[in-house]
Amino acid sequence: MYRNDTVVPAFAIIFAIALFYMAYLVTQRVAALSGHTPAELTVGQIGLMAFGAVLFMYGFIGLLSNWLEGAELRPGKHEPEASSVPVVAGVILSLALAAASGLFVRTLVLAANKEAEFPPPTWLQGGLFAAMMLIIALLIAIYKKFFMAEEVLAEDEKGEFPW
Amino acid sequence: MYQWLDERLDLSRLNTKFLRKAFPVHHSFFLGEITLFAFVVLVLTGIFLTLNYEPSTRPVKIEGYNDPVPAAYASILYIDSLPFGAVLRSLHHWSAHIMIAAAFLHMLRIHLTGAYKKPRELNWLIGIVLLVLAIVTAFTGYALPFDNYALTATGIGYHIGEAAPWLGKAMSAILFAGELEASNTKTIPRLFSIHVLWLPLLLLAMIGAHLLLMVKQKHTQPKYAEKVAPGRILGVPAMPQQAVMMGVLFLVYVAVTTFIAGAFLAHPVEAFGPPTPNTPSVKPDWYFMWIYGILQILPQWDLKILGANFGPQFVGGILVPTLIILGAMAIPFLEPQKEKQRYLELPSQHPRRTSFVLAMLMFYIMATLAGYKIDFLNANPNLSSGTLIAILWVLLIVAPILTYIISYILMKAAYRSREVEIEFTGRASAADD
Ligand code: HEM
Numbered sequence: 001m002y003r004n005d006t007v008v009p010a011f012a013i014i015f016a017i018a019l020f021y022m023a024y025l026v027t028q029r030v031a032a033l034s035g036h037t038p039a040e041l042t043v044g045q046i047g048l049m050a051f052g053a054v055l056f057m058y059g060f061i062g063l064l065s066n067w068l069e070g071a072e073l074r075p076g077k078h079e080p081e082a083s084s085v086p087v088v089a090g091v092i093l094s095l096a097l098a099a100a101s102g103l104f105v106r107t108l109v110l111a112a113n114k115e116a117e118f119p120p121p122t123w124l125q126g127g128l129f130a131a132m133m134l135i136i137a138l139l140i141a142i143y144k145k146f147f148m149a150e151e152v153l154a155e156d157e158k159g160e161f162p163w
Numbered sequence: 164m165y166q167w168l169d170e171r172l173d174l175s176r177l178n179t180k181f182l183r184k185a186f187p188v189h190h191s192f193f194l195g196e197i198t199l200f201a202f203v204v205l206v207l208t209g210i211f212l213t214l215n216y217e218p219s220t221r222p223v224k225i226e227g228y229n230d231p232v233p234a235a236y237a238s239i240l241y242i243d244s245l246p247f248g249a250v251l252r253s254l255h256h257w258s259a260h261i262m263i264a265a266a267f268l269h270m271l272r273i274h275l276t277g278a279y280k281k282p283r284e285l286n287w288l289i290g291i292v293l294l295v296l297a298i299v300t301a302f303t304g305y306a307l308p309f310d311n312y313a314l315t316a317t318g319i320g321y322h323i324g325e326a327a328p329w330l331g332k333a334m335s336a337i338l339f340a341g342e343l344e345a346s347n348t349k350t351i352p353r354l355f356s357i358h359v360l361w362l363p364l365l366l367l368a369m370i371g372a373h374l375l376l377m378v379k380q381k382h383t384q385p386k387y388a389e390k391v392a393p394g395r396i397l398g399v400p401a402m403p404q405q406a407v408m409m410g411v412l413f414l415v416y417v418a419v420t421t422f423i424a425g426a427f428l429a430h431p432v433e434a435f436g437p438p439t440p441n442t443p444s445v446k447p448d449w450y451f452m453w454i455y456g457i458l459q460i461l462p463q464w465d466l467k468i469l470g471a472n473f474g475p476q477f478v479g480g481i482l483v484p485t486l487i488i489l490g491a492m493a494i495p496f497l498e499p500q501k502e503k504q505r506y507l508e509l510p511s512q513h514p515r516r517t518s519f520v521l522a523m524l525m526f527y528i529m530a531t532l533a534g535y536k537i538d539f540l541n542a543n544p545n546l547s548s549g550t551l552i553a554i555l556w557v558l559l560i561v562a563p564i565l566t567y568i569i570s571y572i573l574m575k576a577a578y579r580s581r582e583v584e585i586e587f588t589g590r591a592s593a594a595d596d
Pocket residue numbers: 191192193194195196198199202266267269270273278279283286287288289290291293294297370373377381382383
C-alpha cells in the first residue's frame with residue numbers, strides 16, 4: 001500500500017483463483033447431495049464467482065499498472081525506448097483480433113439461422129467477444145508502454161476545478 | 164475544426180483546467196473504477212434488454228408451452244433466442260452481482276486506508292447510499308423475468324420489507340403496487356419503471372456527485388509521494404495517460420465478464436418455468452444471505468406495539484441491517500481530525516481498525532453460513548435443529564471476536580519487530596507494501 005506494488009494484486013489473483021475453485025467445489029457438493037449436476041448456478045456460487053471476478057480484474061489491472069506506470073512516479077517527461085519486438089507483437093495481436101472478429105461474426109450468423117444444425121454455444125460467442133476485447137486492451141497497453149511519451153505532474157494542491 | 168470550436172467554447176481552457184489534472188497512481192484506486200464500469204455495462208446491456216422486454220403479465224401463447232405464459236416471461240425467452248441475446252442478458256445479470264461485490268471491496272479499501280477521514284466524510288456517506296441503492300436496484304430487477312424462481316426469491320425480500328413497522332405496507336405499495344402475487348398485474352409495470360428509470364437515474368446522479376467531490380477534494384495519494392513531492396499532487400495527466408488506463412480497464416472488464424456470462428448463463432428462466440402455486444426451494448441472492456441467515460437462527464416471538472409487529476422479521480431483517488448501516492455512516496465522525504487526510508494510511512499501522520474490518524467480514528461470512536441451516540439439517544439427519552442453531556450462534560459471535568484478537572496480536576507482533584528494525588536502520592524497509 002506504500003507504493004504501486006505488485007504484492008497485493010498478485011495475492012488478489014491467487015485469491016480469485018481460490019474463490020473460483022471454491023465455486024467449483026460447491027458444484028461437486030450439490031451434485032453429490034442431489035445426485036445430478038445442476039444446470040443453474042446456486043446463489044453461493046454466484047457470490048463466490050462475483051468476488052472472484054472482481055479480484056481477478058483488480059489483480060490483472062494492478063499488475064498491468066505496475067508494468068505500465070511503475071511502482072513510484074517521478075515528476076518530468078519520460079520518453080519510451082524504441083524497439084522492434086512490440087511492433088511484431090502488435091502485428092500478431094492485430095491478426096489475432098481480425099481472426100477473432102471474423103469468427104465472432106460467424107457465430108452470430110449461425111446463431112441467427114434457426115435451422116442451423118450446430119447452433120454455436122453461448123460460451124463460444126462470449127469467449128470470442130472476450131478475446132476481441134482483451135486483444136484490444138493488450139494492443140493499447142503495448143502502445144502505451146513502448147510508444148507513448150509519459151508525463152508525471154506535481155500539481156498544486158489548490159485547484160480551480162470545478163470551483 | 165478544433166480552432167472553430169475553441170474560439171466559441173474556449174476548449175484550451177478546458178484542457179488546462181481539467182484534462183491536465185493530475186491523477187495519483189495506485190492499484191487500489193481501480194476498485195472504484197471497476198464499480199463504475201459495472202454500472203456503465205449495466206446501462207448499456209440494460210438498453211438492449213428494454214428494447215426487447217415486455218413489462219406485462221398478459222397471457223400469450225408461445226411454442227413449447229401448452230398453457231399461455233406471461234408476456235414478460237415470453238419476452239425473456241425471446242431475448243435468449245436472439246443471436247448473442249442470451250450472453251447480453253447474462254452479462255447484465257453478472258454485472259449486477261459484480262457491481263455490488265466491487266462496491267463492497269471498494270468500501271473496504273477506503274476503510275482500510277483511512278480515505279474516509281476529513282475532508283472525504285461526505286463522499287463516504289454518498290458511497291454508502293450508492294451501495295444500498297445498487298442492492299435495491301438489483302432487487303427490483305430480480306422479478307422482471309417473471310419465472311417461478313424469480314418471483315419466489317423476490318418474495319423473501321418482500322416479506323422482510325413488509326415487516327417494517329408502520330412503513331411496510333406503504334413500501335410494498337410503492338415498490339410492488341400492492342401485494343407481490345402472480346395475479347397482481349400492476350406489479351411488473353411498477354417494478355419495471357423503478358428498475359429501469361428511477362433507480363438508475365438516482366444512481367447516475369449520486370455517482371456524478373461522488374466523482375465530482377472526488378475531483379474537487381483530490382484523491383488520496385500513496386505514501387511515498389510525500390517524500391517525492393511534499394504538499395503537491397503527484398500524478399499522471401487525466402488526458403491522455405489516465406484515460407488510457409481507464410480504457411484498458413474497461414476493455415478488461417468487458418472481456419472478463421463477457422467470458423463468464425457466456426460460459427455460465429445466469430438465471431436460465433426455462434429451467435423454472437412461469438409462476439405456479441407450488442414454490443421451488445430458493446435462497447435469496449448472496450448479498451441478502453447474511454440477513455436471511457440471521458433470520459434463520461432467531462427464535463420466534465410476537466410483540467405488538469401500537470399496531471405494529473416487532474417480531475424476528477423486524478429484528479433480523481430490518482433492525483440489524485439498519486444499525487450496521489448507521490454504524491458505517493458514523494465511522495468518519497468517530498475519528499475527527501484537524502488536518503486534511505492527504506495520503507493512504509498503511510493498514511499494518513492501524514491494527515485496531517484493520518482487525519475490526521476483518522472481524523466484520525467474518526461476521527458476514529458466519530451469518531451467510533447460517534443461511535444454509537436447512538441444507539445442513541438435510542445433509543445430517545442426526546443433527547437436531549436446536550443444536551445446529553446453538554452452533555451457528557456461537558460461530559456468529561465467537562468467530563468475529565477471535566478474528567479480531569488474532570489479527571490484532573499478529574499485526575502488533577509483526578509491526579513491533581518492524582519498529583525496532585526502523586529504529587535500527589533509520590529507515591523503513593520495502594516491507595512497507
Ligand atoms: C456503488 C457505486 C460506487 C461507485 C461507482 C464509486 C466510484 C468511485 C470512484 C471511480 C472513485 C475514484 C477511484 C477510487 O478511489 O477507487 C471513488 C472514490 C471514493 N469512493 Fe466510491 N464508488 C462507489 C461506492 C462507494 C462506497 C460504498 C464508498 C464507501 C462507503 C465510497 C467511498 C469513496 C471515497 C471516500 C472515495 C475517495 C477515495 C480517495 O480519495 O482515496 N464509494 N469512488
